[in-house]
Amino acid sequence: MRDVAEFLRGRPPFDALCAEELQQVAAVAEVEYLPAGTLLIEQGEAPVEHLRVVRRGALDIVHDGRVLDELGPGELFGQASMLSGLPARFSVVAAEDTLCYRIPAASARRVLAQPAGLRFVARSLLADPVPRRHEVEPVVDAAHRPVADLLRTEPVVCAPGTPVREAAERMTDAGATAAVVAVRGGGLGIVTDRDLRARVVARALGTDTPVEEVMTFPAHTVDAERMSGEVLLDMLERGIRHLPVLDPGGRVLGVLEDADLLAAAPRSSFHLRSAIARARTVQDLVTASAQLRPAVLALHDARVAATDIAGIHSVVSDALTRRLVQLTVAEVGEPSVPFTWLALGSLARREAVPSSDVDSALVWYGTADEGMRAELRAVAEAVVAGLEACGFPADTKGAVATAPLFMRSYAGWRDAAHSWLADPTQEKALVLVSMMVDGRPVWGIRSGPALPEVFRDARRHPGFLALLARFALGHRPPTGFLRDFVVEHGGEHAGRLDLKRGGLQPVVDLARWAGMAAGVTSASTPARLRAAADAGTLPADDARTLTEAFDLLLELRVDHQVEQLRAGRRPDDHLAPADLDPVTRGALREAFRAVSAVQRRVAVQLRQGVV
Known part of the structure; x- marks a missing residue:
């Protein structure tokens, strides 16, 4: 037992244990001898019930007959399957005569649950020997x-x-x-x-x-x-x-x-965010963010869901924004008033794709004179410029934290929000509410009250909700009575339809309206639809129809943009229906018609005064 304890003492995560804890682990560890060629763990078999540490010798990590990695003395294996209760993703074979220490799951979990153990497992995720995604059958991350x-x-x-x-x-x-x-x-x-x-x-x-x-x-x-x-x-x-x-x-x-x-989380894309967190300059961030598009292509090759790919895209944007704020503040100094940086639009909903631009807003707390506002504006300008350099351009319509309309005090935003709810006929009121209710804090989360929560009272303003419902009917799916799709007839996008404006936007707008009627503020489109169905602000069948349409349209949007990236073209939302196979074209046509049917039912309710 003493020999076991001495060996483990110098190896993470056991090196963080006190003497008593180390002795407890050593007392339950079993010595396991494996002749060369022994199959210790078989891929896809029952979950692993022990954590093992190689004492001497070597083990091969094998996936579908291919050796991915070799483990030597002091290295651990089996923790992912043991913790998750899922079948092993790899086979483990003794490459030579090998001796291991086998630690029961109960004791191993206590070690891995401590802070040092958590850090060890998190670091091990970064080095997980997973083969290239295009070389193996995909497993959802x-x-x-x-x-x-x-x-x-x-x-x-x-x-x-x-x-x-x-x-x-x-x-x-x-x-x-x-x-x-x-x-x-x-x-x-x-x-x-x-x-x-x-x-x-x-x-x-x-x-x-x-x-x-x-x-x-x-x-x-x-x-x-x-x-x-x-x-x-x-x-x-x-x-x-x-x-x-x-x-x-x-x-x-x-x-x-x-x-x-x-x-x-047996495997993940932590390396991207880790590289961003380590960046010391904007150029470092530019280099790190260049990994995003190859990652999107690899995820798509692995048939990872479009919703997950969009979520990863949004997470990277969040990480870039936070790091840019940190670098800017370190360079020019902390502004005199606390502030929160908000992501707006698809980034806020975690539905961004390669073509998405960056909508943003800034909220400061307390009173700020012109000098203080200049400090905030300098930070915002540096962050927006940094995002642009990293391939995340600002919204072309001006929804950006550097614009006075989108840089206000919390009191200013709150008063404006109450005004918009009370009188939604004001110029741009519905547009601004639609943007700000999506708002998700990216930096300064604890600086003050969450701005989107101001809109939770929308349920008390039926006049506002009725106008928001009409606003949600403003974008119509591109369907016609005599043709399958309505496409553009001339210009750069002739023969194509806009997946965002005519497809996703109607669903996003309906979900926002129904979600606000249910008391939901910042959330993803599917989450808003679920909440609306639960609250009864949207029939469950309609919520399910819109969710299925959203999933299909987002999948087609990602597919289309991935193919454009592979061809070296700038990604956009203009898809030619003629390029789709008959089954997909039929599914798209039915999705458009289903969304149109939901819109017609909402329109009828508006006329009847039910909404």
Whole structure:
């Protein structure tokens, strides 16, 4: 046992354990001898039940008969399958006579759940020996799945006065490691297993102590639609291990644990965001962002869902924006007032594609004189210029944080929003509401109140919602009575239809209206449609129809732009129906007609005064 402990002591993540913890691991470790040629783990078989450490010898990592990597002394394997409970993705074969230490899953999980263990697993994801995507059958990258998909248990939600004894009992019954505390006024706190040990048991507090006295408040929360890879990095950066997951309406769906994310992310595109985080100059960011388009092509080759590809594109934009703000502030100094940078439009909804430009806005908190505004404007100009250099051009119609219309104080934005809701007939009111309700904080998340929440009161303004519904009918799918599609007859795009304006835009606008009627502010289009169906502001069948149409149209949009990128052309949204195969052309025609049918039903409701 002493020999085992000495060997593990100098190797991560065991090097971060105290002597007692190391001895506990060594005590349960078993020595495993593998003659050369032994098949230790077979690809696709049952989940791995042990973490193994190579003591001496060598092991081959094999995928579909191809050797991808070799493991030597001190290297670990099996953690991804063990944590996730999923079948092994690789075979492991002894390349020579090999000795391993085999550590049971229960002990291994305790090691990997500690901060050093989490960092070790996160780093190992970057070096995962996955073959090139075009060389193997694709596997959906779990790091780009919404975190809502990873929730394992129903949430335990307590009132502030709940005794810690009762909270602990409910957590045990639910198999949960944390309880959410619903605080008066709408805030959320959280109490974890560790809090109960450190703040109750260690302090000898009574079991009747209210949870509000030992909770962490406010709790960091995460939207259900955010991707697991991005959230994992955020958790590691913030040093937090539990995150309540909220639906677009603010309801707690469950609590996400860091181990859930590590288990679900056996491979990912972390390297892009990591390269961005390491950048020291704008030129470094330009170099890092050049990896995005090749990554999009590789993901498309692997048949990763278009929604995931769009999400990755948006995550990279977020990372670039944050790093540009950091570099700018380091160079010119922190502005005198705190501020938040908002992504707007498709980037805010995480639905951006290679052709998407960057809509943005800036919110500052407190009072700013002209000098302070000049400081903010200088930061905004540097960030916008940096994004342009990285291949993310600003919105050509002026929805950009450098414009006075999109750079205001929180009080200014709030007053304008209330004015737009009260009188939506004002010039550009509906356009501005449509943009700002999408707004998602990218930088300065904790600087002040979230601006999109101002629009949650839209349900109390039926006149506004009726006009927003009419506004949502402004874009019509390109269908005709005598022809399958209405295409442009002349100019650069003759014989083509606009997938964004005539296809996706009608769905996005309807989802925004129905979502706001349900009390949802910033969210993706599918999330808004689900919330609208749940709240009854849109019939469930119509919500399903629009979701299916959205998925098809986004998939076609990504397919079209990927082919343009391969051909060295600038990506756009103008697709020639004649280039589609008959099955896809038929599906597109039916999607357009289905969206038109939903629009007609909404129009009838408007005339009847139901909406």
